[in-house]
Amino acid sequence: MSPLPPGNETVPxxxxxxxxxxxxxxxxxxxxxxxEYLIHRWTPRLSAFFYRxxxxxxxxxDLLQESFxxxxxxxxxxxxxxxxxxxxxxIARNLATDRARSRDRKPLHRAVTSSGAPGQSTTLLxxxxxxxxTPFAAxxxxxxxxxxxxxxxxxxxxxxxxxxxxxxxxxxxxxxGEVLGVPAKTVxxxxxxxxxxxxxxxxxxxxxxxx
Amino acid sequence: MNCEDAREGVSAxxxxxxxxxxxxxxxxxxxxxxxxxAFRVELAxxxxxxxxxxxxxxxxxxxxxxxxxxxxxxxxDPGRKRxxxxxxxxxxxxxxxxxxxxxxxxxxxxxxxxxxxxxPVLREPxxxxxxxxxxxxxxAATRDALRxxxxxxxxxxxxxxxxxxxxxxxxxxxxxxxxxxxLERLRAFQRDHGLSIRSWKFSSSTR
Numbered sequence: 001m002s003p004l005p006p007g008n009e010t011v012p013x014x015x016x017x018x019x020x021x022x023x024x025x026x027x028x029x030x031x032x033x034x035x036e037y038l039i040h041r042w043t044p045r046l047s048a049f050f051y052r053x054x055x056x057x058x059x060x061x062d063l064l065q066e067s068f069x070x071x072x073x074x075x076x077x078x079x080x081x082x083x084x085x086x087x088x089x090x091i092a093r094n095l096a097t098d099r100a101r102s103r104d105r106k107p108l109h110r111a112v113t114s115s116g117a118p119g120q121s122t123t124l125l126x127x128x129x130x131x132x133x134t135p136f137a138a139x140x141x142x143x144x145x146x147x148x149x150x151x152x153x154x155x156x157x158x159x160x161x162x163x164x165x166x167x168x169x170x171x172x173x174x175x176x177g178e179v180l181g182v183p184a185k186t187v188x189x190x191x192x193x194x195x196x197x198x199x200x201x202x203x204x205x206x207x208x209x210x211x
Numbered sequence: 212m213n214c215e216d217a218r219e220g221v222s223a224x225x226x227x228x229x230x231x232x233x234x235x236x237x238x239x240x241x242x243x244x245x246x247x248x249a250f251r252v253e254l255a256x257x258x259x260x261x262x263x264x265x266x267x268x269x270x271x272x273x274x275x276x277x278x279x280x281x282x283x284x285x286x287x288d289p290g291r292k293r294x295x296x297x298x299x300x301x302x303x304x305x306x307x308x309x310x311x312x313x314x315x316x317x318x319x320x321x322x323x324x325x326x327x328x329x330x331p332v333l334r335e336p337x338x339x340x341x342x343x344x345x346x347x348x349x350x351a352a353t354r355d356a357l358r359x360x361x362x363x364x365x366x367x368x369x370x371x372x373x374x375x376x377x378x379x380x381x382x383x384x385x386x387x388x389x390x391x392x393x394l395e396r397l398r399a400f401q402r403d404h405g406l407s408i409r410s411w412k413f414s415s416s417t418r
Contacts, residue, residue, distance in 0.1 A: 032285065036278045043274035061277070068281045145264060166226070167261035173228055192222030199250075199257050 011037055020084035028075045038084075039068050045169065046092050052164045053096045055153055063099065067092045085171065086178040093161065093179055100157075151201035159194030166191050212240040214247055221251045225258050340366070340389040344397070345412040347378040353407040354379040360400055361385070364393055378409050389417055 015023065015037060023041075026034030046067060050060035070091050078087060152160060165176040166187065173184035173191075180187065212220070220237040223229040229237065241247045348354045354372075358381060361368055366387010372380065394415075401411055 032282055035285075036282065039278040039281060040274045043277050047273070061273075064277045065280050065284070068277065069284055072281070072285055144260075148260060148264060163261065167258060168264070170262070173226070188223045188228060189219055191226075192219040195222055195254055195257050195261075196218060198261070199253050202257065202260075203253070 020088075021082070024075070024078055024084050024087075027072065028078060035068065035072060038071070042088060046088070049089070049092055049164060049169055050096060052152065052168055053093070053161070054099065055149070063092070063095050066095050070095065083175065086175040089165065089169065089171065089175075089179045093165075147202065148198075151198050154201045155194050155197040159190050159197060162187055162190035163194035163198065167195075212236045214240075214244060217241060217244065217247045218250055218254075221247065221254055224251075225255055340387055340415065340417050342383075342385045342394075342413070342415040344381075344383045344385075345410070346381040347409040348381070348404070349378060349407045349409055351379050353404045354381045356404065357381055357400060360396060363396070365390060 011033060015034075020038065020041070023034045023038050027038065043064060046064055047060050050056075050063045054060070054063075067088065071088060074091075078084075152163070155163065161180060162176060165171045165179060166173065171179065173187045176187045176191075177184045182190075217237055217240045220229055220233055221241070224234070224237060241251060344357075346354065346357055348357075358370065358372075361370060361383055364385050364387065366385055368383055368385035368387075371382045397413070401408065
């Protein structure tokens with residue numbers, strides 16, 4: 001992630017070293033440059049979050065825009081002592097939950113089979129393949145992630161949320177609890193169950209052929 | 212501690228989140244349980260795998276496209292348009308209030324009672340004209356009307372009113388700019404109140 005949005009020369013250089021909360025306070029004051037900066041800073045992370053939660057790479061563009069629009073619309077609700085990461089994750093998670101309720105989720109294999117011009121992939125797995133240094137490394141990475149994705153899809157949603165928030169988004173138990181509206185102890189329990197599901201699913205892959 | 216409790220404890224332990232009071236019990240169980248020892252190794256692998264996959268570089272162009280889309284929709288937002296409209300209305304209201312205040316201030320500016328003659332204090336009278344007038348009238352109304360007329364004099368004036376007798380008297384010495392219009396009003400007064408005027412002595416000089 002580069003520190004400054006390209007083409008936005010008006011952003012002060014010291015913004016890169018400032019915490020998200022400072023930028024959010026600028027957003028609260030109506031500064032759309034700060035909003036643009038947060039979008040630049042958080043798009044990669046939220047994109048991965050949506051993909052892991054929904055399994056649909058095509059849904060994430062729409063959800064990304066909706067997340068930041070909701071951030072803007074509810075900017076006054078961001079408390080002075082609030083932390084940005086759990087707050088934006090809660091927005092994103094609510095959107096993903098609403099989306100899951102309103103339509104059937106797309107099958108995960110779309111992400112694997114989607115293709116584009118070399119170096120221009122838009123799916124998670126495609127980007128990983130693009131980043132690999134050799135075709136073998138790319139195939140290996142893709143294989144591993146395809147299995148992980150499939151294993152994640154087999155984890156019940158309640159536990160998968162905990163895994164995505166804590167292991168993939170690196171939130172603390174407390175922050176994940178804030179996103180999910182449960183105590184940290186509950187997050188710990190759900191995370192343990194989610195990891196156990198994954199362990200079993202990955203062990204099954206290990207003993208069987210790659211589909 | 213049973214295996215189920217231990218496996219939940221192992222997960223928290225990998226994150227460094229196991230409460231100190233539970234560590235000893237967990238280690239004690241794991242030391243005596245081969246299945247849980249194997250579980251801990253496998254779960255650590257799962258955790259390592261998970262934490263190694265989110266290190267992705269999102270194309271910068273994607274963030275830019277998302278930002279562009281968001282800002283465009285914010286601009287289109289009726290609420291934001293309403294905010295802008297309200298700003299214009301606010302500016303209009305402030306401007307209107309300022310004009311009203313300015314109008315009131317203009318209306319109540321310091322001045323003489325009459326709209327026709329500027330206040331003597333605001334004009335430095337020219338010493339070019341000196342006049343003297345003595346009136347004896349048959350009624351108080353005529354005397355008071357002349358007294359009122361002298362309020363229109365743009366220079367300085369010294370008015371006196373002799374003691375009331377059978378006639379109503381009034382005298383004025385007045386200095387200021389040569390004002391033919393005022394002198395014409397004096398002459399008109401003399402004509403209009405001729406029946407009530409017992410005597411009218413007027414003299415003037417200019418320098």
